[in-house]
Amino acid sequence: MSIVIHVEQLTKSFIRNDREILVLHNVNLEIESGSFVVIAGPSGCGKTTLLNIVAGLLAPGSGMVYYKGTPISGPRLEMGYLTQKDTLMPWRTVERNVEMPLEIRGVPAAERRRRAAEFIRLVGLEGFEKLYPHELSGGMLRRAGLARMLVTMPETLLMDEPFAALDAQLRLELQNELLSLWSRQRSSVLFVTHDLEEAIILGDRVVILGTGGQVIADEPVLLPRPRNAAHIRFRPEFISLHRRLWDALMESRQQVQRQEVRL
Known part of the structure; x- marks a missing residue:
């Protein structure tokens, strides 16, 4: 498949209390056309910042983000964005x-x-x-x-923890709804979550980010489609993948905690 989103040596920092806080550091990532890629990681690893830069809402500090080979310099009509908060x-x-x-x-x-x-x-x-x-x-x-x-x-969907504030039953319903809608359109999806179960249920691929947006793990999800969000979590393959990604998530969390102590 062709590459729809290409992140190359992306770095981004913010100023907080007169100090520069490095959020993303030399991040590299490729998203294939038509794939459902989920980015997971603890708070503070740069997930939302990365998504906002891909959406064209933030400018990179350095590095580049390309959409179908063209540098992203602002919001694009080919991309839809669903944020954490209702807008x-x-x-x-x-x-x-x-x-x-x-x-x-x-x-x-x-x-x-x-x-x-x-x-x-x-x-x-x-x-x-x-x-x-x-x-x-x-x-x-x-x-x-x-x-x-x-x-x-839109050709590409960007989604930032869209179901995080919902109760467990409603989240399952909307995960199934999203899977059904995606199976019809087969848009490219870049979905951010901190929930590993949600990541595996939805994704073709799960990427765990650590400090500075560095990739700690990048695993394909080989579970068959169509998927039922309520049932697929009981498959042995799901449990095995969850265990591996959980270890990566714990490593990421420790990295972020060490960074917060230094700050």
Whole structure:
């Protein structure tokens, strides 16, 4: 498969209390077209910073990030981004929120409504189109955000811990929903989580990051698809992979803790 995202010698630091904090240091990563790659690691290893740079929302300190061979210098229409926090517009209904990316692109009103209705149905929100964000549960907010990201049918999906704030049962439901939607579109996905079970359930490949965004482990997930999020965790292959990735995650956590002590 061709490479859709190429991260080359990426470095990024921030200034905190007049001190430079190195978040990413010479990070290298490649994402193949059509693959579902999950990045996992403890808080402080640079996962979200890396995703924001890939999304074009942050500029690298040094190094480069390429999308299909072209340097990323800002947000790209080919990429959809679902953040940790809900970003629905509170003055717009579900329907109008989902339509918004199409409206920005100048899609005619009738076509906007048709496509918004299609994706609202796909994420299980049919019948709730006229509700406002404050009238929705947490799971419904996530579904609406997912529909808004998918409505433009982006080539690549960037997702930053989108289900982290949900209870375990609802998380399983939305993991299955995402797997079903991805199997239809086969977009390239770069998904960030701190949950190893979620990483293995969803991914074709799991990358564990350590201090400075360095790759501690990079493992293929050879479990068969389609997958059921509630059942696949009991397979022996799942348990074996989870054990290996857990060891890598513990190594990463120790690295981050040592760095925090030095700071």
